Amino acid sequence: MAMNREQLSELLSAYVDGEVTANERAVVEGALRTDPQARQLLEELRRTAAAVSALPRHAAPASLAVDLDAQLERAQLLSGFGRRAEGRSGWGKWQTPLKAAAMLAVVAGAGWWFAFGPGSQTPGEKIADATKPVSVEESTSSSAALLTTASRESGMDIESRLAAGEDPVVLVNHSFEPEQIRLTVTAADTAERDALTRQFTAQLTSAHAENLAHRKPRAAMHGRSVGAFYIEGKQGINYNNPKEKQVLVRLPVDQAQAIIDSVSSGVRSPKDQLALQAGPVRAQGPEKSQKLIELLAQKDGTEPAKPGKVNDFDDVALRTPKVNLVDTLGEIVGLGPIAANSLDGNTKSNEAEESDVSAAVSAERVASADTNESKKELPPSLVEKRFERARTASRSTPSATVSAGSAARPPEGPEKAPAHRDQFVTMVVEFALPKPKESIRSR
Amino acid sequence: MEQVKAGQTQSYGELVRRYQDRVFNTCWRICGHLEDARDLTQEAFLKAFESLDSYRQESGFYTWIFRVATNLAISHRRTAGRRRAQFDGHSGLVRSQAEALARRMEPGEGEPGSGDQDECMRVAALLQTLDDDQRAIVVLRDIEGFDYQQIAAILGLPAGTVKSRLHRARMALREGIVAAATGSKRT
Numbered sequence: 001m002a003m004n005r006e007q008l009s010e011l012l013s014a015y016v017d018g019e020v021t022a023n024e025r026a027v028v029e030g031a032l033r034t035d036p037q038a039r040q041l042l043e044e045l046r047r048t049a050a051a052v053s054a055l056p057r058h059a060a061p062a063s064l065a066v067d068l069d070a071q072l073e074r075a076q077l078l079s080g081f082g083r084r085a086e087g088r089s090g091w092g093k094w095q096t097p098l099k100a101a102a103m104l105a106v107v108a109g110a111g112w113w114f115a116f117g118p119g120s121q122t123p124g125e126k127i128a129d130a131t132k133p134v135s136v137e138e139s140t141s142s143s144a145a146l147l148t149t150a151s152r153e154s155g156m157d158i159e160s161r162l163a164a165g166e167d168p169v170v171l172v173n174h175s176f177e178p179e180q181i182r183l184t185v186t187a188a189d190t191a192e193r194d195a196l197t198r199q200f201t202a203q204l205t206s207a208h209a210e211n212l213a214h215r216k217p218r219a220a221m222h223g224r225s226v227g228a229f230y231i232e233g234k235q236g237i238n239y240n241n242p243k244e245k246q247v248l249v250r251l252p253v254d255q256a257q258a259i260i261d262s263v264s265s266g267v268r269s270p271k272d273q274l275a276l277q278a279g280p281v282r283a284q285g286p287e288k289s290q291k292l293i294e295l296l297a298q299k300d301g302t303e304p305a306k307p308g309k310v311n312d313f314d315d316v317a318l319r320t321p322k323v324n325l326v327d328t329l330g331e332i333v334g335l336g337p338i339a340a341n342s343l344d345g346n347t348k349s350n351e352a353e354e355s356d357v358s359a360a361v362s363a364e365r366v367a368s369a370d371t372n373e374s375k376k377e378l379p380p381s382l383v384e385k386r387f388e389r390a391r392t393a394s395r396s397t398p399s400a401t402v403s404a405g406s407a408a409r410p411p412e413g414p415e416k417a418p419a420h421r422d423q424f425v426t427m428v429v430e431f432a433l434p435k436p437k438e439s440i441r442s443r
Numbered sequence: 444m445e446q447v448k449a450g451q452t453q454s455y456g457e458l459v460r461r462y463q464d465r466v467f468n469t470c471w472r473i474c475g476h477l478e479d480a481r482d483l484t485q486e487a488f489l490k491a492f493e494s495l496d497s498y499r500q501e502s503g504f505y506t507w508i509f510r511v512a513t514n515l516a517i518s519h520r521r522t523a524g525r526r527r528a529q530f531d532g533h534s535g536l537v538r539s540q541a542e543a544l545a546r547r548m549e550p551g552e553g554e555p556g557s558g559d560q561d562e563c564m565r566v567a568a569l570l571q572t573l574d575d576d577q578r579a580i581v582v583l584r585d586i587e588g589f590d591y592q593q594i595a596a597i598l599g600l601p602a603g604t605v606k607s608r609l610h611r612a613r614m615a616l617r618e619g620i621v622a623a624a625t626g627s628k629r630t
Binding site for chain 1: 456459460463464466467468471472477480481484485488489562563566567570581582584585586590591606607609610613614616617620621
């Protein structure tokens with residue numbers, strides 16, 4: 001086979017790799033026998049390939065798998081939610097899977113009831129309405145993966161829930177990104193939890209459909225930013241305790257960031273937690289606690305409450321009686337007004353002036369072992385007034401009560417305690433410092 | 444892969460663990476930066492996962508993931524642009540672009556090659572001087588050990604194109620590698 005030098009050279013390169021046909025091998029070996037330049041070129045090509053092969057290999061960073069795991073979970077959630085959103089009210093813009101996410105879960109304790117809708121239903125009926133399963137999307141690979149993961153982590157039979165027409169659960173309670181914001185909804189029971197979640201998500205989606213924050217994938221990959229998305233009808237489960245009455249609700253990152261900015265001076269440490277409770281409002285960490293106190297005091301128009309006792313976690317609960325906690329939380333987290341529920345069936349929009357439920361935002365600093373200060377509590381008279389107002393607005397049993405002290409303690413005062421348990425809303429915000437990007441140029 | 448397509452994330456995790464080192468190295472050698480390689484590797488696995496519906500069984504997962512990773516790395520490299528000679532604040536102006544590139548690649552914790560560190564750095568630097576497509580083929584062949592058919596499947600090229608591009612890449616590298624070896628022999 002006649003060939004030019006270039007063709008022979010190319011064959012020699014393939015010969016180094018054993019990628020020649022029988023005919024080509026014969027040609028090459030014939031040239032090697034008679035052509036010293038061919039032999040030299042072959043040797044040089046072998047040396048070149050060997051030099052490249054000898055380059056050191058680098059194991060993938062250990063953190064890569066961890067971060068990737070979080071990214072995969074997010075991708076599952078986003079792709080599944082995007083498809084769900086498309087079937088709803090024209091949220092086609094949400095079809096693009098977002099590369100990162102921020103999460104917020106509102107912890108609602110036994111006390112806050114939110115409106116499910118108009119009508120004179122009993123609480124149980126309203127809960128039943130609110131917890132009607134949404135149409136369950138057929139499992140896609142991503143959502144199935146999500147559910148499988150959720151099942152695995154929570155121990156709950158998620159697939160059975162789906163099969164039963166119940167809402168799928170969202171894999172939550174997981175550190176997606178270094179910056180993570182989570183509000184956990186805790187309710188008196190799972191039905192209430194579900195109802196609260198629906199209400200929150202309905203409020204969020206309707207109020208903040210335009211506020212999605214999209215981040216560039218590259219930025220997201222560095223864990224420096226988080227995207228935003230909504231989960232309609234989804235419920236979050238605390239997978240450490242699946243039966244715990246918690247849900248998670250996601251909020252746009254810009255609003256989530258507003259939470260951080262508003263309650264923190266920007267100094268964050270890993271695993272920081274900020275917890276707001278309607279009843280006692282708790283913030284973990286003295287800086288955030290004080291910031292929260294000041295924030296709520298500003299809204300209240302009062303002087304910031306002086307810190308009280310500090311517990312092991314530097315909890316601070318802010319108590320600002322004049323502040324409507326629902327609105328306050330709504331402003332802080334960007335939720336907007338959250339409809340209040342009344343147990344007797346009256347439901348109203350939660351405009352602060354119309355709501356028959358008000359919250360006492362109490363501030364206290366739980367005692368440390370070294371101090372003997374007692375918890376500050378809402379003045380019984382104030383609590384009593386609120387109960388009375390609630391009772392008056394209701395046709396039957398009071399719609400809500402406010403925790404005057406710890407969530408477990410009934411309000412004090414001459415009047416009998418409300419028929420149902422103390423109620424509070426807790427917002428827990430967790431965030432951590434983003435990982436600093438190592439300078440490529442640094443040595 | 445069927446398990447993965449059925450939605451078991453855990454299965455995908457197994458695939459990740461199986462291929463992450465190789466994918467990472469591929470991205471690293473193509474794009475030239477360790478940190479970018481990390482991001483690209485993550486992105487590749489993520490992208491592959493998101494595109495599972497498009498995955499066809501006729502090609503193995505390694506083809507799939509390396510295709511995604513290689514394309515990402517090449518695109519990244521082209522977007523980032525050519526590296527320029529950098530002023531090394533610690534030791535003064537670097538002597539050549541290749542040396543600057545070699546320093547910036549920072550093998551770090553990787554296992555040392557059979558040659559000395561300088562040789563490896565020089566070869567690594569020379570690799571970065573190649574055309575992006577040529578470099579990808581060299582990496583896939585001489586570092587990752589794929590055969591021509593596999594490379595063709597990964598890059599979506601005819602095998603003949605793989606052969607010719609690899610040859611041109613080696614000829615370009617050969618000058619620097621052989622010349623350095625010749626020079627060291629004389630000294």
